[in-house]
Amino acid sequence: MKSSLAFLRDHVGPVAIAFAIALAIAQVDFVKRFENVTLDRRTIWRAALQKDYVPEPVVIGIDDASIEAVGLWPWKRHWSGSFMQNAAHAKPSVIAWDILFAEPDLDQPANDMKLLGGTLLAQRAGAEVIFGAVTNEEPGMGSLRPLTEPMQKVEGDIQRIHGEKALLPPLPPLQEIAHFGGVDTPPGNDGVRRVAPLLVRAGDLVYPSLSLQAVLRHYKVPLEAVRVRLGDGIYYPGPTGEQRIPIDVTGGYFVNYRFGVAAPPNTLGFVEMIDAWNKTFVEKQPVPGLPDVSGKILVVGQTSTGLTDMGPTPFSGHTPLVLVHANVIDNILRNDFARQASTLWIWLGGVAVSVGGLAAFSKRPLLAQGAFALILPLIYAGAAFYAWVGFSLWLPIVWPLLGFAGVQVFMITRRLMAEQKAKAEIKGMFGTYLSPALVNRMVESGERPQLGGHAEEITAYFSDIQGFSSFSEKLPPDRLVELMNEYLTACTDIVQEEGGTLDKYIGDAVVAMFGAPIALPDHAYRACVASQRVHQKLGELRLKWKAEGDTWPEIVGKMQSRIGLNSGSCIIGNIGSRTRFNYTMMGDNVNLAARMESGAKSWGVYSMCAEATKLACEQHGGDRVVFRPLGRIVVMGRSQAVPIYEIAGLKESITAEARECLSLFNAALENYYARDWAAARAGFERSATLEPNQPGRTPGVKSNPSLVYLGILREYENDPPPENWGGIYVMKEK
Numbered sequence: 001m002k003s004s005l006a007f008l009r010d011h012v013g014p015v016a017i018a019f020a021i022a023l024a025i026a027q028v029d030f031v032k033r034f035e036n037v038t039l040d041r042r043t044i045w046r047a048a049l050q051k052d053y054v055p056e057p058v059v060i061g062i063d064d065a066s067i068e069a070v071g072l073w074p075w076k077r078h079w080s081g082s083f084m085q086n087a088a089h090a091k092p093s094v095i096a097w098d099i100l101f102a103e104p105d106l107d108q109p110a111n112d113m114k115l116l117g118g119t120l121l122a123q124r125a126g127a128e129v130i131f132g133a134v135t136n137e138e139p140g141m142g143s144l145r146p147l148t149e150p151m152q153k154v155e156g157d158i159q160r161i162h163g164e165k166a167l168l169p170p171l172p173p174l175q176e177i178a179h180f181g182g183v184d185t186p187p188g189n190d191g192v193r194r195v196a197p198l199l200v201r202a203g204d205l206v207y208p209s210l211s212l213q214a215v216l217r218h219y220k221v222p223l224e225a226v227r228v229r230l231g232d233g234i235y236y237p238g239p240t241g242e243q244r245i246p247i248d249v250t251g252g253y254f255v256n257y258r259f260g261v262a263a264p265p266n267t268l269g270f271v272e273m274i275d276a277w278n279k280t281f282v283e284k285q286p287v288p289g290l291p292d293v294s295g296k297i298l299v300v301g302q303t304s305t306g307l308t309d310m311g312p313t314p315f316s317g318h319t320p321l322v323l324v325h326a327n328v329i330d331n332i333l334r335n336d337f338a339r340q341a342s343t344l345w346i347w348l349g350g351v352a353v354s355v356g357g358l359a360a361f362s363k364r365p366l367l368a369q370g371a372f373a374l375i376l377p378l379i380y381a382g383a384a385f386y387a388w389v390g391f392s393l394w395l396p397i398v399w400p401l402l403g404f405a406g407v408q409v410f411m412i413t414r415r416l417m418a419e420q421k422a423k424a425e426i427k428g429m430f431g432t433y434l435s436p437a438l439v440n441r442m443v444e445s446g447e448r449p450q451l452g453g454h455a456e457e458i459t460a461y462f463s464d465i466q467g468f469s470s471f472s473e474k475l476p477p478d479r480l481v482e483l484m485n486e487y488l489t490a491c492t493d494i495v496q497e498e499g500g501t502l503d504k505y506i507g508d509a510v511v512a513m514f515g516a517p518i519a520l521p522d523h524a525y526r527a528c529v530a531s532q533r534v535h536q537k538l539g540e541l542r543l544k545w546k547a548e549g550d551t552w553p554e555i556v557g558k559m560q561s562r563i564g565l566n567s568g569s570c571i572i573g574n575i576g577s578r579t580r581f582n583y584t585m586m587g588d589n590v591n592l593a594a595r596m597e598s599g600a601k602s603w604g605v606y607s608m609c610a611e612a613t614k615l616a617c618e619q620h621g622g623d624r625v626v627f628r629p630l631g632r633i634v635v636m637g638r639s640q641a642v643p644i645y646e647i648a649g650l651k652e653s654i655t656a657e658a659r660e661c662l663s664l665f666n667a668a669l670e671n672y673y674a675r676d677w678a679a680a681r682a683g684f685e686r687s688a689t690l691e692p693n694q695p696g697r698t699p700g701v702k703s704n705p706s707l708v709y710l711g712i713l714r715e716y717e718n719d720p721p722p723e724n725w726g727g728i729y730v731m732k733e734k
Contacts, residue, residue: 014414015354018406019347026399033190035398040192040314042388043257047315049389055259056333057214058092058296059267059326061303062099066271073307077101077111079274081118083300086274088125089281091294095122096130096214096329098183098301098309098322101170116173123177128217131170132183132210135163135200146175148213150205151223156230161251162186163201181213185311185324192312193321196328198234199251211253211328212245214297218333246337256331256338256392260315260323267303297333299326340394341387350380350400354407361411369415373408377401453573458515459527459565459613460585460593461500463491463534465508466560466601466700474553483556484508490537491561498530499523503584513585516572524567524616528625531563531607532650558699564597565609565647566590567616592642595635599644603630604693604704607647614645624651628662629669630705634730641728646705661690665706673727675720677713684709 025031047053060083067073084095105111119129146169162184170180182200185193198212208216208223212234216226219238226236231249235242247253268291276287301322302309313319331337353376361372384395465471465487472480488510492502495512499520503511514530515523538561546557568589575584592610600608614627628646635642648654648662668683688706695702703711712729 012351012355014410015351015358015407018410019350019354019400019403022399022402022406023343023347025402026396029189031398035396036188036190036192036194038397039194039388039394042385043314045385046389047257047259050258053259055326055330056297057299057326057329058291058293059303059322060270060273060298060300061267061320061322062301062307063267063269063303064305065269067304067306069271073302073304076108077105078114079270081111081114081116083270083274084115084118084122084127084129086277086281087293087298088122088127089277090292091125092127092298093218093295094128094130094214094297096181096210096297096299096325097132098210098299098325100132100134100168100183101174102133102168104171112171112173116177119174119178129178130210130213130217131174131178131180133167133169133180133200133207134182135184135202136166136168137164138166146180147177148175148179148181148207149223150207151199151226151228153224153227154199154206154230155228156249158201158204158206158230160230160249161199161201161206162197163203165203167200167202167205167207179213179217181208181210183210183325185321187311192314193324194255194314195248195252196255196324197251198245198247198253198328199228206251209325209328211325211332214299214325214329215332218297243335245332253328253331254338254340255324255327256336257314257327258330258336259327260313260319270300297329299329301325336392338392338394341396343396346395346400347403350403354404358407358411369411373404373411377404380404453571453575455569456516456519456572457523457568458513458570458572458585459523459567459616460570460590461495461510461512461514461527461530461563461565462594462597463510463531463561463563464597466562467555468508470555471508471559474555479552483552487538487541487559490541491534494533494537495530498526498533500526500530501583504582513570513572516585517583522620524565524613524619525621525625527565527567528609528613528617528621528647529650531565531647532625532653534561534563535606536653560606560700562597562600562605563607563647564593564595564600565607565613566593566596567610567613568592592635596644599633599635600646602703603646603708604691604695604701605630605646606693609645609647611643611645626651626654626662628665628705631669631672631709632726632728634728641726657690658692661687661692661706664690668706668709672709672713675725677717681710681713684713 026035062073070079080097080099080101087095101115122129167182169175170178174180182197184200185196187193188195196209196211198209200207200209206228208226216223216236219236221236221238226234228234228247228251230247230251233244233246235244237243245253276290279285280287280290299322301320303320303322305318309321310318311321313321313324315323357372357376361369364372380395380400381397384397387393387395471483475483487508488505491510495502495510498514499518500512500514501516503513505511514520514527520526538559542557542559545552545559566589570585570587570589572585573583575586576582589612596608596610600606608630609627617625617627626648628648630644630646632641633644634640648658664683664687668680668687671680671683684706688704688710691704691706692698693701693704695704695707
């Protein structure tokens, strides 16, 4: 239950909010316009991909060639009469005029008669003729018996339908013999015509548009058989049953544009077609390639670039508006309607996909997250394009992409905040234990330290001040604290500079680890170098304290520190109670490191380590750290022998006398292992004179390795070890 709530809080909630905000932004007019532009681009690309598309209606254009042949527009109406007279021979089903014939020709009434005669000839040949009408503030010239009557079956608020107080219809004689339809194509808020009215209103009366009327006349459907539900559709009996044309509450139809201005057979010239039909059907001289318009809807309108019936459409800012009607008619005849995807389903889908991506990629590498952030919007944009091209399904692009972007901003912000929090946690948790450089390395690695206990290969480091109880006796508390702060600061700085992690202080003791919480392949080498640097620094501090005269008692100027090291697998983690814990180390190898520190006193050395540390150090540091074998020892608390070594110093600081001492000692030790007691004694006696630490000369030293072995030899000369001895010596002190 808790994990489910956390998932909702960390993933579902933020994503849902991001998409909700994106959806709210999408309601801003500027964003809506931009969304429309993306749809326009898809429409243009679709038309380019469908180069061989042949529309159902045939557009007859008053084109540039026609203007050149006849003269400036407007023409005398006998040209329109001639057109219909010649078109009658081609047997179209409908001739729809996106041209107004609202006022009589008072100068030459005969031209109106030729228009009327052409209309009658076309109708006798079986073609329905539809003239254009426009909404008007003032009543137009009317007829007592118009053929087109108002639509009766209209459900909804008709006042929302595009219209005016009245309608400017064609001439009364034309109204009586032919149908009319509204040719209004008002622009949208951004000036582009994407929605065309299929209904027009004149006061309280509703009439069909030119496009709707053309389709109804094509199928011989009377207006009384048509029913309208605003916000739903226009229903009419078609060739395969009841048909539905989707409309909005204003009676507007969302045009599914398929074609713009193109070459034949999409668009034909007005004068060209008059001549072609006349030669083919009257003069009986067939014109090659004459398009067959039998049974087709002819839509006549202005297409010349110099005429006024132009406006913005998705194709261009200067499109012949007759093409709006032609596209609408084509859509209806094919039942090729644009659909808009459900906002709810897009929102739910976007949330679901983004939540999945958030859960899957939020903890992945930044490159994978970036790829997801880039690929997902591209996939969606591709799907939106394919849906429009293949299925006329409008998937909005802008607000879903804003939603995806919002999710990415959230993911990146949360990641940055988490990283900053992790950095703060790391710095807060380890800032007092690690050097700033190592803390920065932990932060930059992006890896959170494993807390709670885990095995890790490390080198454990223990140091202790020789004879510290004497310091406590001879220094008042404040001076003791001052001295210890200076000493511990120096030791800790060196440990951290070499990459070590401070575990704890125990009085004067410094406990540290090398290799955790950040793995260090050369942890043993770093620990050995740190031990020698601490001794060098302590030597500098002794000179400083002595130079300060009576400020410190004599014992301060003789301070020595012993250091023990061991390398191996240890348990690292937060160890303690539920309310108080410490990042520390534990295990047998840690205990052995402590034995190395305490055992160093018995051997009269200041740095001692087990064989694992020596071998690991030499693997990464070569011969820079100089070791002296001290033998095979069984320390207290263990049953197995452990080869131990003195860390004699760094190669660059070892004196010639010390090198000779180590050489003599090593040779004597080999004789010792060979049970050649006399040769071993002679060798240890010679090396004893060269030992750097001499009892009575070196403060606090009671022995050294050569003297220790001389004592062991005295024991073995009186009581030799067994034959299977193997050079092992059992320590009697910790």
